[in-house]
Amino acid sequence: MNWRRIVIFLFVLVLLIPLFFRGFDNKSSSFVFKATPEAIAFERMLTTEEMNADLIQLEESIKYTYPMALGRMPEYIRQAIEEAKETISKPMPLYKFSVIVAQMLSQLNDGHTYHFYMAHGPEIPYVIKIIDDKFYILTSPKKANDGKEILEIGGVSMQTIFNAYKAQFSAENTYWTYECFERRYIELEKLQELGAELTSKGGIEVKVKDDKGIKTIRLSQEDYIYDQFTDAQRFKVLYPKYDAYETVTGRANSYSFSIDKNTNTAHFVLIECLYDEQYALFLKKMFDSINQAKIDNIVVDLRGNGGGDNQVAYAFLDYLSDSKDQMPVFDGNVYVLIDHASFSGAVNFATLISDRHIGIVIGQPSGGKPTASGEVKAFVLPNTQLEYNIATKFAQRVDTSKNEEDALYPDDQTHYDIWDYINQRDRDMEKVMLLIKENEN
Secondary structure (H helix, E strand, O other): OHHHHHHHHHHHHHHHHHHHHEEEEOOOOEEEEOOOHHHHHHHOEEOHHHHHHHHHHHHHHHHHHOOOOOOOOOHHHHHHHHHHHHHOOOOEEHHHHHHHHHHHHHOOOOOOOEOOOOOOOOEOOOEEEEEOOEEEEEEOHHHOOOOOEEEEEOOEEHHHHHHHHHOOOOOOOHHHHHHHHHOOOOEHHHHHHOOOOEOOOOOEEEEEEEOOEEEEEEEOHHHOEOOOOOHHHHHHHHOOOOOOOOOOOOOOOOEEEEEEOOOOEEEEEEOOEOOOHHHHHHHHHHHHHHHHOOOOEEEEEOOOOOOEOOHHHHHHHHHHOOOOOOOOOOOOEEEEEEOOOOOOHHHHHHHHHHHOOOOEEEEOOOOOOOOEEEEEEEEEOOOOOOEEEEEEEEEOOOOHHHOOOOOOOOOEEOOOOHHHHHOOOOHHHHHHHHHHHHHHO
């Protein structure tokens, strides 16, 4: 008889295991997320005392670290903290407190002072691209809905969804807000907080539009995903030709160059601004090759570059002057490519070339301001162990008359539609080739 009990027990266990990971409450008609083991920490309940203590450290670190605070807490941040203290009057899970921290830091409107809040639970399986204030599906499972415009999810408009996420992003301009939104999958729990309606089996309806009209896509529980979209994954989606790119910081070389004698062009791709001896040697090799091939045009590709060490830019600029001996000097035409994902050190790189009138900037407005704070310092909140960064220095661009500009605006802006991204059309390089031909004629 014992073996029969064992068989029955194992059969019941097999049935119950999936419910540990995800479940559905038929009475309330709402999806109930059951944490996977790696997500258990996100759901740890915090006491009011723990959260209050962490908010005190957050306040002090802003007050004495942030360059624009100068030992005095900005009034609107103080007010935000007081409002947060009212919100945490009762215990709450860690992931919700993470959102509160992100929202408070976002009010500084500084892309270098931020907390990446914890993604939680099931997510909608679409990578979103924002174009002309409209929301498109860049990638979807089996590419079934690529290119379609999303209008609503669960009856909630995409603009409402975007506005809810926007409050959690630390950004200096709208372009970086777009970038932050595009880097995340949309969470089901966030949709429910906004009033999204689920189907009787825990799925959700997505209203989309294409050239054939408006239709409804019905997602089931099995369609949801649980993996946060990483920067490296998104880079591969938007810049598939850079197939050597592995992770944001894990690649051996974050730069490369190629020479095309037919177009009289050198293409310098810089994925990250990482300066070291290897980069210095790379620059010398690149300019030696350019001069030996008698190339007259160089394209500095900073698209997707999130920044880093400003020395990367200064080392490059040394090769555009004769200030140093035994250095191959380049005196040809310089073109710089940027987009909404160009940030921090990459923006400084492009701005130096623009403000000094060394070259022509092509592409889309940058995600960061040219005159902005930087050089972040990392902190960890003592009770929740949440990590966040605060800028420590403030720097102005070369042309201080443009300090108030919220982005580096290209000399020649390009426009992409969703199918350009999907089909990997490079309108920026097309524009460069056109300008080179015009210069030669």
